[in-house]
Amino acid sequence: MSGVQQPVPSQGGAAVGPRPRQAVIDMVAYSPPTSGRAGNLRLDFNENTVGIPSWLLEKIRARLDAEHLAVYPEYEQIRPKLARHFGVHENELVLTNGTDEAIQLLVNTYVNAGDRVIVLRPSYAMYRFYAQLAGAQLVEIPYHATDLSFPMEELLQALAWQTRLVLLANPNNPTGTTIPLDQLRALLTAAPQTAILVDEAYYEFSGITALPLIYEFPNLFVSRTFSKAYGLASLRLGCLFSRSSNTAWLRKAQSPYSVNGFAVLAAEVLLEEPGYVEEYARQVKSAREKLCQALTERGIRFFPSQANFVLIQVGDRTRLFCEAMRRRGVLVRDRSYELPGCVRVTVGTPDQVERFIAALDEVWS
Numbered sequence: 001m002s003g004v005q006q007p008v009p010s011q012g013g014a015a016v017g018p019r020p021r022q023a024v025i026d027m028v029a030y031s032p033p034t035s036g037r038a039g040n041l042r043l044d045f046n047e048n049t050v051g052i053p054s055w056l057l058e059k060i061r062a063r064l065d066a067e068h069l070a071v072y073p074e075y076e077q078i079r080p081k082l083a084r085h086f087g088v089h090e091n092e093l094v095l096t097n098g099t100d101e102a103i104q105l106l107v108n109t110y111v112n113a114g115d116r117v118i119v120l121r122p123s124y125a126m127y128r129f130y131a132q133l134a135g136a137q138l139v140e141i142p143y144h145a146t147d148l149s150f151p152m153e154e155l156l157q158a159l160a161w162q163t164r165l166v167l168l169a170n171p172n173n174p175t176g177t178t179i180p181l182d183q184l185r186a187l188l189t190a191a192p193q194t195a196i197l198v199d200e201a202y203y204e205f206s207g208i209t210a211l212p213l214i215y216e217f218p219n220l221f222v223s224r225t226f227s228k229a230y231g232l233a234s235l236r237l238g239c240l241f242s243r244s245s246n247t248a249w250l251r252k253a254q255s256p257y258s259v260n261g262f263a264v265l266a267a268e269v270l271l272e273e274p275g276y277v278e279e280y281a282r283q284v285k286s287a288r289e290k291l292c293q294a295l296t297e298r299g300i301r302f303f304p305s306q307a308n309f310v311l312i313q314v315g316d317r318t319r320l321f322c323e324a325m326r327r328r329g330v331l332v333r334d335r336s337y338e339l340p341g342c343v344r345v346t347v348g349t350p351d352q353v354e355r356f357i358a359a360l361d362e363v364w365s
């Protein structure tokens with residue numbers, strides 16, 4: 001199941017309640033297949049595949065008490081710590097309920113209904129989701145079909161029309177490809193009145209960042225997340241960075257309590273122990289190499305990736321392939337609805353890649 005196209009409730013027949021906004025009726029629903037995953041090898045959502053180490057979990061548990069749960073969350077302590085960690089000033093950072101809230105916050109702050117928003121295709125589904133929800137005029141630019149390279153010329157041409165917001169992922173999901181920094185610079189220069197988000201959810205695996213460019217370009221926004229390498233997807237914590245003149249608007253448009261206190265507590269503990277993230281990213285990069293080598297040896301086509309996942313071409317039976325892998329306890333994601341023949345596989349540790357390859361060999365033969 002792709003988990004993307006879901007039926008929109010019918011508007012005909014007897015009235016069953018108030019009519020929602022037209023944008024809600026028109027939008028494509030997004031409901032990823034998040035159930036029934038426990039106990040399997042989770043290579044379907046690009047999360048941290050092993051979770052934080054148990055000693056670190058204990059450290060978080062030891063700091064949690066009833067008062068933490070009873071009070072509204074406070075951010076005064078965590079902000080300077082996060083700012084130091086990311087090498088920015090406190091005023092250049094906004095805490096968000098995952099990257100998803102960062103995207104929504106940008107749309108809420110800068111986009112009126114009917115405004116032009118540019119996203120690439122394929123890319124992270126929530127860009128389109130929030131733009132459509134806001135009733136924006138959505139422009140989707142396809143990645144180059146042959147090698148999934150970044151459509152720089154097409155994007156520059158699209159920016160000739162007044163655009164409020166551009167949402168880019170670097171590396172991109174699901175392609176795993178990156179946008180060279182000189183091309184990002186050219187885009188930021190070409191559209192100084194357009195807010196441009198560079199979503200760096202997979203930064204820890206690519207090592208490429210546009211974050212220092214916020215000092216050069218007042219139209220740049222960069223996001224990071226604790227959902228991927230850090231292993232906190234369920235707590236929903238992210239950061240959005242930009243010039244302080246921009247973050248002031250973002251904070252004004254944001255709920256004062258959108259990040260929960262438990263996420264803040266966990267992040268404080270994790271920031272004291274950054275070594276485990278570096279070690280996990282190192283393992284993933286080594287496992288990624290191992291996976292690509294195994295695929296090459298088997299003559300299976302894939303797209304080189306800078307993230308913790310690889311897009312693999314399995315032919316026209318993607319659904320059967322994913323089901324066969326699931327029966328062997330390995331979850332992978334069918335992306336054929338946007339990239340024919342493609343399945344996305346999250347890269348975990350080298351041992352997990354071995355398990356994936358063993359299952360692949362059974363299914364492929």
Ligand SMILES: Cc1ncc(COP(=O)(O)O)c(C=O)c1O
Pocket residue numbers: 045046097098099100101124169171172173199201224225226227233236237238
């Ligand atoms: C490019 C990209 N950005 C953001 C996210 C989600 O991040 P978060 O969990 O911080 O909302 C994902 C998740 O798959 C993603 O692929």
